[in-house]
Amino acid sequence: MSETLDADRTVDARGAACPGPLMDLIGAVRDVDSGTVIRLLSDNDQSLTDVPEWADESGNEVLATEETDDYYEIYVETK
Amino acid sequence: MTEHIAVVGGGTGGTVLANDLADRLRAEIDAGDVRVTLINDDRDHVYKPVWLYVPFGQRELADGRRPLAELVDDAVDLRIDRVTDIDTEGQELQYREGGSDTYDHLVLATGSTLATDEIPGLAAGGHDYYSESGAETLREELLSFTEGHLVLSVIGTPHMCPAAPLEFVFMADDWFRKRGLREDVEITYTYPIQRVHGNPHIAEWARPLMDDRDINVETFFNAESVDAEANRLTSMEGTDIDYDLLVGIPPHRGVDLVEDAGLGDDGWVEVDQHTLEAENAENVYAIGDTADTGAPNAGSVAHYQAGVVGRRLASAVRGRPATATYEGKTLCFVETGMDSASFVEFDYENPPSPVPPSEKIHWAKLAYNESYWLTARGLL
Numbered sequence: 001m002s003e004t005l006d007a008d009r010t011v012d013a014r015g016a017a018c019p020g021p022l023m024d025l026i027g028a029v030r031d032v033d034s035g036t037v038i039r040l041l042s043d044n045d046q047s048l049t050d051v052p053e054w055a056d057e058s059g060n061e062v063l064a065t066e067e068t069d070d071y072y073e074i075y076v077e078t079k
Numbered sequence: 080m081t082e083h084i085a086v087v088g089g090g091t092g093g094t095v096l097a098n099d100l101a102d103r104l105r106a107e108i109d110a111g112d113v114r115v116t117l118i119n120d121d122r123d124h125v126y127k128p129v130w131l132y133v134p135f136g137q138r139e140l141a142d143g144r145r146p147l148a149e150l151v152d153d154a155v156d157l158r159i160d161r162v163t164d165i166d167t168e169g170q171e172l173q174y175r176e177g178g179s180d181t182y183d184h185l186v187l188a189t190g191s192t193l194a195t196d197e198i199p200g201l202a203a204g205g206h207d208y209y210s211e212s213g214a215e216t217l218r219e220e221l222l223s224f225t226e227g228h229l230v231l232s233v234i235g236t237p238h239m240c241p242a243a244p245l246e247f248v249f250m251a252d253d254w255f256r257k258r259g260l261r262e263d264v265e266i267t268y269t270y271p272i273q274r275v276h277g278n279p280h281i282a283e284w285a286r287p288l289m290d291d292r293d294i295n296v297e298t299f300f301n302a303e304s305v306d307a308e309a310n311r312l313t314s315m316e317g318t319d320i321d322y323d324l325l326v327g328i329p330p331h332r333g334v335d336l337v338e339d340a341g342l343g344d345d346g347w348v349e350v351d352q353h354t355l356e357a358e359n360a361e362n363v364y365a366i367g368d369t370a371d372t373g374a375p376n377a378g379s380v381a382h383y384q385a386g387v388v389g390r391r392l393a394s395a396v397r398g399r400p401a402t403a404t405y406e407g408k409t410l411c412f413v414e415t416g417m418d419s420a421s422f423v424e425f426d427y428e429n430p431p432s433p434v435p436p437s438e439k440i441h442w443a444k445l446a447y448n449e450s451y452w453l454t455a456r457g458l459l
Contacts, residue, residue: 017373018279019272023236026271026301029315030197053273057299058316 089119
């Protein structure tokens with residue numbers, strides 16, 4: 001997926017305890033323009049539910065979720 | 080040659096550590112083999128937990144201040160100054176008042192600052208009890224508030240004392256009830272994620288209490304702006320809340336010094352969460368809010384981390400392997416009203432399990448707040 005989906009910004013929240021990854025993502029969304037694609041790196045399983053739930057609530061869109069051996073890459077496009 | 084340990088920041092972590100080192104390394108300091116410097120840009124040590132009680136008229140700001148010189152062991156060199164630059168390669172500090180100093184070991188305990196200006200309108204429309212000026216201004220508003228909509232919005236995490244926003248709404252609810260005003264005061268609590276606290280166990284405990292007390296809850300609410308003219312709080316999620324009195328927990332940041340030195344983003348030092356050693360520099364530790372460990376930004380965390388770093392530094396001075404580690408130990412009293420409180424104890428592996436609220440725990444909290452000055456001195 002990462003070959004076809006480019007991120008404008010990467011937020012590396014690996015190692016952060018819940019809700020750190022989601023809060024790091026929200027902090028990044030505050031800083032960028034509409035239409036920006038953010039790649040969130042998280043090794044916390046909770047991010048798999050936290051992030052889509054917040055995206056639904058806030059009108060942002062989860063484009064894809066990739067799983068590597070050690071962490072997840074969650075691509076979010078800002079509204 | 081004298082080995083120099085520099086501790087930057089005279090809050091709970093820095094002060095407890097400086098006194099711990101003075102005690103632990105007394106012989107080496109007396110022999111001139113070690114010197115310990117505590118650097119702080121204020122002559123006073125400030126005990127922030129007092130601020131929760133100021134808006135309710137129960138404590139004064141002066142209750143949370145004492146001169147550092149009275150708290151710090153005479154074996155510690157106390158320097159009232161500000162560090163403006165850290166050269167981690169040359170192991171050197173630059174001071175605002177001029178001059179520089181080298182270090183063999185550096186501990187950063189610079190704590191949190193408020194980034195209120197990051198939210199447009201918050202400074203004009205909101206109040207807080209996370210600063211002396213905020214607590215004092217909020218007191219003037221709260222003491223005369225007899226009807227309307229009180230909104231407490233947690234705007235950023237991490238923030239100091241993660242339990243304090245819950246404590247504030249629990250106390251406000253009880254305070255207005257006891258004064259016969261609760262029916263005229265609506266209370267709303269907002270939180271950035273899908274529950275009422277970052278820790279799911281504390282959130283699960285707190286939510287039923289809030290429901291029982293008719294405290295409105297808005298989750299997934301990330302404040303984007305405040306319209307101080309219209310008294311309206313707007314979230315990134317598109318929700319508007321009209322308020323009569325807004326208490327905002329502002330976004331927090333560490334000091335610029337940390338990022339400028341390449342030690343971490345937003346003023347938080349990237350550390351090993353067990354050894355508390357900086358990831359990006361040698362001979363640098365961070366404790367308390369400054370250390371990005373994932374542990375809460377709480378005084379108990381800074382206190383326990385200071386003990387760990389004190390032991391590790393003593394090992395280093397004596398040429399022994401450092402074995403002391405921090406395992407996430409956290410203790411918090413949580414006020415659930417004006418005369419009841421709960422208590423939690425947890426660490427990286429063991430989650431919190433709040434005990435049933437009682438008056439005894441409330442008095443234990445107040446008693447600890449009084450005896451805190453013994454903690455700062457390294458005696459408790």
